[in-house]
Amino acid sequence: MYFDAIEEVFKTHDFNSVMHFAGFKAVGESVQFPIKYYQNNVVGTLFLFEIMQKYNVKKLVFSSSATVYGNPQKVPIDESSPLSATNPYGRTKIIVEDMLRDLYQSDPTWRIAILRYFNPIGAHKSGRIGEQPNGIPTNLMPYITQVAIGKREKVFVFGHDYKTHDGTGVRDYIHVVDLVRGHVKALEYLDSHEGVEAFNLGTGKGYSVLDLIKTFSEVNHVEIPYEFMNRRSGDVAISYADPKKANELLHWRAKYGLEEMCEDSWRWQRLNPNGYED
Numbered sequence: 001m002y003f004d005a006i007e008e009v010f011k012t013h014d015f016n017s018v019m020h021f022a023g024f025k026a027v028g029e030s031v032q033f034p035i036k037y038y039q040n041n042v043v044g045t046l047f048l049f050e051i052m053q054k055y056n057v058k059k060l061v062f063s064s065s066a067t068v069y070g071n072p073q074k075v076p077i078d079e080s081s082p083l084s085a086t087n088p089y090g091r092t093k094i095i096v097e098d099m100l101r102d103l104y105q106s107d108p109t110w111r112i113a114i115l116r117y118f119n120p121i122g123a124h125k126s127g128r129i130g131e132q133p134n135g136i137p138t139n140l141m142p143y144i145t146q147v148a149i150g151k152r153e154k155v156f157v158f159g160h161d162y163k164t165h166d167g168t169g170v171r172d173y174i175h176v177v178d179l180v181r182g183h184v185k186a187l188e189y190l191d192s193h194e195g196v197e198a199f200n201l202g203t204g205k206g207y208s209v210l211d212l213i214k215t216f217s218e219v220n221h222v223e224i225p226y227e228f229m230n231r232r233s234g235d236v237a238i239s240y241a242d243p244k245k246a247n248e249l250l251h252w253r254a255k256y257g258l259e260e261m262c263e264d265s266w267r268w269q270r271l272n273p274n275g276y277e278d
């Protein structure tokens with residue numbers, strides 16, 4: 001099924017590179033349905049690489065994730081930090097990264113950029129392209145915007161006893177448009193570099209759950225009620241990037257701050273209360 005469908009596209013188009021975005025990405029769902037995640041994120045990806053090799057398309061930008069760092073031993077996290085997964089989703093990302101390193105060993109004409117996303121939020125400034133999670137949002141920002149639009153009553157803050165400045169989880173939130181810019185820069189980098197390289201795409205700044213709720217509320221002038229709950233299993237206390245390698249090798253740096261991420265997320269949700277159905 002996967003193989004034939006992917007090959008059909010390669011038969012009818014002349015590609016010189018591939019950006020692979022088609023992985024499932026919900027941690028909780030991967031724990032509930034591991035086979036679905038291994039099938040799509042590993043088997044499907046393996047077929048893609050096999051077909052790329054067959055059609056001699058050997059330039060790839062692969063969407064990986066900061067989840068591959070598991071519970072980091074130190075922050076900020078750089079690309080030499082040890083990899084360790086704490087859930088099936090993270091394991092699928094590490095497996096594919098290892099496949100890519102093996103692939104390059106077997107054929108050094110491959111040019112591969114592995115982009116480890118930290119926490120993408122925000123939306124296109126037009127308010128016409130944004131995130132529409134299926135069902136109840138598992139990620140923080142879409143949950144906040146659904147509270148702001150009145151679809152949900154309050155944010156449940158998972159954990160208030162972490163060793164952070166306010167006891168809530170700290171993450172490196174990055175504007176999705178900065179993430180896009182990172183992909184373009186990665187593709188340009190591959191024009192002149194063979195090999196397989198991993199890059200952290202983050203801002204290098206960590207913000208807590210309460211920081212995000214308060215910033216969202218202040219810039220958008222909307223109340224966001226919240227209630228403290230127990231920690232969510234599998235969550236780490238603190239995760240934020242050392243983006244130096246991407247800054248220097250990709251000549252890329254995140255441009256947008258937390259305020260713009262909150263403004264842009266809210267504009268998308270306000271203009272599209274029911275997401276793409278509107």
Ligand code: WQD
Nearest residue numbers: 025027065067119138139140143156157158169170209235
């Ligand atoms: C952020 C913080 C939660 C929801 C996940 C994936 C990662 C990447 C991004 C794909 C944490 C807290 C959350 C809520 C809360 N996806 N939180 N109430 O877990 O850091 O990363 O999404 O690459 O791979 O693991 O993001 O937005 O779920 O959580 O308090 O309703 O917000 O505890 O501290 P996470 P998140």
